[in-house]
Amino acid sequence: MNRKLVKQKSEYRWIVERAGAMKVDGVIFASEALIAGMDDKVAEQVRNVAALPGIVGASYAMPDAHWGYGFCIGGVGAFDPEAGGIISAGGVGFDIACGVRTLHTGMKVGDIEGRREQLADTLFRKIPAGVGSTGRLKLRPAQLDEVLANGAPWAVEHGYGLPEDLRFIESNGRVPGANPAKVSDLAKQRQAEEMGTLGSGNHYLEIQQVVEIYDPKTAMIFGIEEGDLKISIHCGSRGLGHQIGTDYLKSMGSCAKQMGIELPERELACAPLNSDVGQSYLGAMRSGINCALANRQILTHLVREAFDEFQSSASIRLLFDVSHNTCQEETHSIDKKPRRLFVHRKGATRAWGPGHPGLPAEYAGVGQPVLIGGTMGTASYILVGTAESEHMGLSSSCHGAGRNMSRTAATKQWNGKDITRQLAGCGILIRTRSIRGVAEEAPGAYKDVSEVVEVSHKQGLARKVAKLVPLICIKG
Amino acid sequence: MDEAFAEAGKALMAVIGSPDKVRPTTQTVITCQANDPEQLFVDWINALIFEVAANHQFFLRFSVTIRNGVLTATGFGERIDPERHETAVEPKAATYLMLEVRQQPDKSWIAQCVVDV
Numbered sequence: 001m002n003r004k005l006v007k008q009k010s011e012y013r014w015i016v017e018r019a020g021a022m023k024v025d026g027v028i029f030a031s032e033a034l035i036a037g038m039d040d041k042v043a044e045q046v047r048n049v050a051a052l053p054g055i056v057g058a059s060y061a062m063p064d065a066h067w068g069y070g071f072c073i074g075g076v077g078a079f080d081p082e083a084g085g086i087i088s089a090g091g092v093g094f095d096i097a098c099g100v101r102t103l104h105t106g107m108k109v110g111d112i113e114g115r116r117e118q119l120a121d122t123l124f125r126k127i128p129a130g131v132g133s134t135g136r137l138k139l140r141p142a143q144l145d146e147v148l149a150n151g152a153p154w155a156v157e158h159g160y161g162l163p164e165d166l167r168f169i170e171s172n173g174r175v176p177g178a179n180p181a182k183v184s185d186l187a188k189q190r191q192a193e194e195m196g197t198l199g200s201g202n203h204y205l206e207i208q209q210v211v212e213i214y215d216p217k218t219a220m221i222f223g224i225e226e227g228d229l230k231i232s233i234h235c236g237s238r239g240l241g242h243q244i245g246t247d248y249l250k251s252m253g254s255c256a257k258q259m260g261i262e263l264p265e266r267e268l269a270c271a272p273l274n275s276d277v278g279q280s281y282l283g284a285m286r287s288g289i290n291c292a293l294a295n296r297q298i299l300t301h302l303v304r305e306a307f308d309e310f311q312s313s314a315s316i317r318l319l320f321d322v323s324h325n326t327c328q329e330e331t332h333s334i335d336k337k338p339r340r341l342f343v344h345r346k347g348a349t350r351a352w353g354p355g356h357p358g359l360p361a362e363y364a365g366v367g368q369p370v371l372i373g374g375t376m377g378t379a380s381y382i383l384v385g386t387a388e389s390e391h392m393g394l395s396s397s398c399h400g401a402g403r404n405m406s407r408t409a410a411t412k413q414w415n416g417k418d419i420t421r422q423l424a425g426c427g428i429l430i431r432t433r434s435i436r437g438v439a440e441e442a443p444g445a446y447k448d449v450s451e452v453v454e455v456s457h458k459q460g461l462a463r464k465v466a467k468l469v470p471l472i473c474i475k476g
Numbered sequence: 477m478d479e480a481f482a483e484a485g486k487a488l489m490a491v492i493g494s495p496d497k498v499r500p501t502t503q504t505v506i507t508c509q510a511n512d513p514e515q516l517f518v519d520w521i522n523a524l525i526f527e528v529a530a531n532h533q534f535f536l537r538f539s540v541t542i543r544n545g546v547l548t549a550t551g552f553g554e555r556i557d558p559e560r561h562e563t564a565v566e567p568k569a570a571t572y573l574m575l576e577v578r579q580q581p582d583k584s585w586i587a588q589c590v591v592d593v
Contacts, residue, residue: 069571069572069573069590069592093592094568094569094592095568130558130563131492131493131528131556131558131563131564131565131566132528132532132534132556132558132563132566133558134532186526186530189526189530190526190529190530192530194529199566200563200564200565200566201565201566201593239529239530242525242529242568242569243526243569245568245569246522246569246570249569249572250515250518253572265572265573266572266575267571267572267573407491407564407565407593433558433559433563434558434562434563434564434565435562436493436562436564437563437564437565440564440565
């Protein structure tokens with residue numbers, strides 16, 4: 001990034017100064033190295049968001065920020081409906097409520113020694129993944145509406161999981177205010193056979209080993225010990241969410257024009273929260289969130305079935321489930337006054353600090369688990385939310401590594417079979433239906449997730465608790 | 477413009493997998509309507525994404541006719557076979573990023589946009 005676009009305020013905090021139509025400053029959290037690697041477009045998109053009606057506080061970019069559609073990936077922006085604030089489909093993204101769920105297994109690495117291939121094959125058989133894959137559930141429109149209204153509790157009520165799972169999911173697995181009637185028939189048709197599927201691209205299910213503990217006290221409360229086997233699932237609302245994004249990007253584009261909202265990019269399409277289109281999107285987007293939460297719940301059930309078939313002593317329990325593409329209604333302290341805001345996090349993770357009333361009782365003393373996915377060849381991290389993150393960035397943190405290379409460039413540089421062989425040599429088993437997909441997702445095509453996590457930690461957006469490395473990766 | 481849209485459809489299929497491995501055993505009719513060519517292009521690409529996602533179709537080629545803002549197309553393809561079609565990634569949506577539909581001085585057409593995958 002051109003340094004003239006930002007002013008360094010502290011080691012990891014850079015300001016895009018308010019100018020022109022901007023209503024607030026932009027704030028980018030990054031190290032010197034990360035700023036140097038960021039595209040100029042990140043600063044431009046931070047500026048554009050800062051100019052949207054009703055924005056409060058600042059337009060933020062997390063350490064893994066990169067050029068997105070409308071909002072940058074890693075962008076955070078909060079809007080006040082009482083001040084003309086907007087909601088933007090481009091501020092949530094197409095993969096509504098894409099997120100990470102991490103599961104305990106109650107097992108250590110030694111428990112699968114000599115049987116890793118068998119476990120990988122069992123999971124690969126059980127988890128529908130890749131282009132064109134379908135789930136075992138075939139839902140009629142009325143049944144799908146129940147999923148969209150009720151989220152993960154619907155899945156549990158229908159035998160996919162345990163009631164105690166729900167406490168460890170954001171919003172207990174169901175955001176209120178979903179309105180399935182505002183989701184198009186096309187979106188519902190796209191989802192009819194996709195419940196309980198992983199998807200493709202950067203989505204995955206990993207068996208991971210905890211290799212390092214940074215914060216023993218919090219790790220103990222989260223139930224993490226060195227050598228533990230954990231499972232992480234990264235996926236979202238599948239075709240339903242993608243179609244909601246498509247539908248509302250179009251209708252919001254027309255709405256913004258009618259309302260006289262100037263959009264520097266069409267992907268910034270938005271509507272006032274207090275408008276018909278804004279309320280319709282809110283109802284549809286919340287349906288998308290519930291769809292994603294139900295989807296990860298069904299996948300958890302399939303994981304349990306796989307471990308039963310594998311004949312292990314596993315006890316699969318949730319550590320946490322958090323989405324990183326959402327717009328959530330939250331109360332934040334702005335200028336020492338509580339304000340009801342709609343916080344867009346696009347490629348950014350909510351990171352509540354200790355004492356937040358939304359946390360499960362077990363975690364109330366330390367803060368929310370923040371689950372950061374890496375690549376199939378590097379590491380993932382578990383962090384914990386901090387109290388100071390509230391005033392720094394509306395309790396937000398990074399979400400992952402972020403690509404540094406296009407898929408086309410990656411396939412020119414790497415061969416999927418070679419990558420699979422190299423990773424197997426490092427003890428990482430890949431199972432996929434797409435060898436080309438492995439090349440496109442090569443670890444080298446991503447930024448260094450450790451640097452991103454380190455900046456979040458040192459800035460205090462969230463603090464490091466544990467590092468996990470993959471042993472088995474089911475690629476979407 | 478008709479041919480540019482048809483070629484863009486083939487380009488989308490190449491993002492998903494290997495369209496040259498597709499046997500044209502089915503014909504799917506697709507229609508879209510929009511006031512401006514750029515919106516029509518986004519709608520066209522999104523219609524194809526829907527056919528892939530909801531109806532599991534994968535296409536070898538397209539015949540496209542655009543008249544007065546109405547696009548009528550036939551896609552020649554078959555049901556997705558992930559192994560034979562070497563599928564890699566499912567597209568989420570057409571975006572407005574780098575969206576352009578225009579005729580060049582040599583009368584050829586450019587039709588493009590970034591697709592989110």
